Amino acid sequence: MAQGAVTPGPMLFDRALVARRRRRAAALGPVTFLLDRVADDLADRLSTVLRRFERTVDLGTPGAAVRTALARLPSIGMVVAADAVADGTTRRGETRVAADAEALPFGDGTLDLVVSALALQFVNDLPGVLIQIRRALKPDGLFLAALLGGETLTELRHSFAAAESEMEGGASPRVAPFADLRDLGALLQRAGFALPVTDVDRITVRYDDVFGLMRDLRRMGGTNMLLARRRTPLRRGTLLRMAEIYGQQFADADGRIRATFEIIWLSGWAPHPDQQQPLKPGSAKARLADALGAREISTGEKAGR
Numbered sequence: 001m002a003q004g005a006v007t008p009g010p011m012l013f014d015r016a017l018v019a020r021r022r023r024r025a026a027a028l029g030p031v032t033f034l035l036d037r038v039a040d041d042l043a044d045r046l047s048t049v050l051r052r053f054e055r056t057v058d059l060g061t062p063g064a065a066v067r068t069a070l071a072r073l074p075s076i077g078m079v080v081a082a083d084a085v086a087d088g089t090t091r092r093g094e095t096r097v098a099a100d101a102e103a104l105p106f107g108d109g110t111l112d113l114v115v116s117a118l119a120l121q122f123v124n125d126l127p128g129v130l131i132q133i134r135r136a137l138k139p140d141g142l143f144l145a146a147l148l149g150g151e152t153l154t155e156l157r158h159s160f161a162a163a164e165s166e167m168e169g170g171a172s173p174r175v176a177p178f179a180d181l182r183d184l185g186a187l188l189q190r191a192g193f194a195l196p197v198t199d200v201d202r203i204t205v206r207y208d209d210v211f212g213l214m215r216d217l218r219r220m221g222g223t224n225m226l227l228a229r230r231r232t233p234l235r236r237g238t239l240l241r242m243a244e245i246y247g248q249q250f251a252d253a254d255g256r257i258r259a260t261f262e263i264i265w266l267s268g269w270a271p272h273p274d275q276q277q278p279l280k281p282g283s284a285k286a287r288l289a290d291a292l293g294a295r296e297i298s299t300g301e302k303a304g305r
């Protein structure tokens with residue numbers, strides 16, 4: 001197996017349905033508060049990087065929020081929107097490439113920056129996508145992305161599972177099993193990125209009831225896209241019981257319910273010889289004890305009380 005290769009995992013998402021859900025959300029009038037927040041945060045993070053990115057790809061991000069935010073940064077040159085879904089958000093003069101995140105059309109070492117917002121959680125082969133991105137970046141090129149993490153919609157997942165177990169004798173998958181922070185950090189390393197960093201932002205959104213949350217998810221293009229989803233309509237009784245459980249277990253004192261969205265940030269650099277490197281074991285020029293102003297205790301010596 002080639003260096004950096006990762007064995008693909010199971011197929012979880014119906015990618016054709018992902019595209020249809022995106023187009024439906026655009027037609028309904030998208031709900032963009034999460035994307036807007038992530039786009040602003042992404043621009044803030046890039047504004048601290050003291051270098052210019054001549055060629056950038058916005059990979060799979062729904063809508064134009066990220067590209068609008070990038071346009072405010074003097075360090076960003078040409079931005080290409082790479083997306084398999086035509087959602088009508090391409091702006092005049094903007095370059096767009098019809099491309100699925102799982103089959104990137106870019107040559108090796110051709111991009112300075114790849115960004116993505118709230119899209120990569122719906123790919124089936126995330127390790128393979130990360131490897132393709134790393135290869136497409138020039139040496140010392142940057143990858144920066146935000147995707148939904150494992151705590152996203154944990155309240156809805158719990159309420160559906162409890163209601164279906166009670167009303168129908170078993171639960172069906174209705175909320176995607178998003179990856180967690182540690183797994184994603186390990187994937188960056190395995191894909192060959194240098195200086196990988198992950199961090200998390202948890203957002204709590206409040207609604208009058210669970211049906212308001214479900215309407216927003218529909219207009220985010222974020223309803224059930226799992227291959228293993230149940231194909232029969234949800235029973236009305238089960239839906240009402242789910243709403244009751246949600247209200248009982250996840251409501252505040254004023255009766256409004258909480259919904260958690262976990263945003264995991266990933267960043268990594270394509271390797272370059274001039275990048276900062278970790279020191280080899282035993283190569284330090286000063287002792288830790290001296291830096292701390294403490295007495296070093298040799299092996300076998302007992303510390304005094």
